Amino acid sequence: MVFDDFYHAHFRSLTVQLCAYTGDLGQAQDLAQEAFCRAFARWDRIVRYDDPVAWVRRVAWNLANSRWRRLRTAHAYLRRQRETHVAGPNPDRVALEAALALLPANQRRAVVLHYLADLPVAEIAHQAGVAEGTVKSWLHRGRAALAALLRDETEETAGEARDG
Known part of the structure; x- marks a missing residue:
């Protein structure tokens, strides 16, 4: 066949x-x-x-x-x-991301790598090609700026809740 x-x-x-x-x-x-x-x-x-x-x-x-x-x-x-849905961003996360976006790039990178990626100061300094003291300065300034920005956000939210 x-x-x-x-x-x-x-x-x-x-x-x-x-x-x-x-x-x-x-x-x-x-x-x-x-x-x-x-x-x-x-x-x-x-x-x-x-x-x-x-x-x-x-x-x-x-x-x-x-x-x-x-x-x-x-x-x-x-x-x-x-x-396994990931929950959407809560108001605190939205506020944090908005505040991070207002930081200078070096401060933002240092804060994100140190606090979110858990990288030590030495590793961040190595990646950025700067001294460890510079990274510590970025972290200090970044934390201070974030605290001020988030405090302002909290005060605005509280004021809106009282007025509303």
Whole structure:
């Protein structure tokens, strides 16, 4: 039997079966095509089987089941990812980020790296290419500026709450 004749004789019926199983004609065609491609690669051996169509059908169904398993795993993974939502920023964080944005770049970088990234003063100095005393100065000035900015923000918020 020639592979082309085999393919033309059985592709449509296998596709119909797979479409009924998967509910998606495009996916069924892809699965049938992949199964026939695998059969073509082994055609000299498969042609001698009692029922070569059974081999192609089994491969196609295995491929369909593998896709179902992958989809199920992907859906479970996405469900787990969605369940671990990070809460939106609270008002304190918004105020802190706004205050940080007002600091000079060197002070902001020093404060962020030291307090949020937990880097020691020596490492920040090395990264910035400055003396440790310079980083300490940036941190001191940055903390003082943040304290003033956040105090002003707190006073404005309290005033709005009283007035409102």
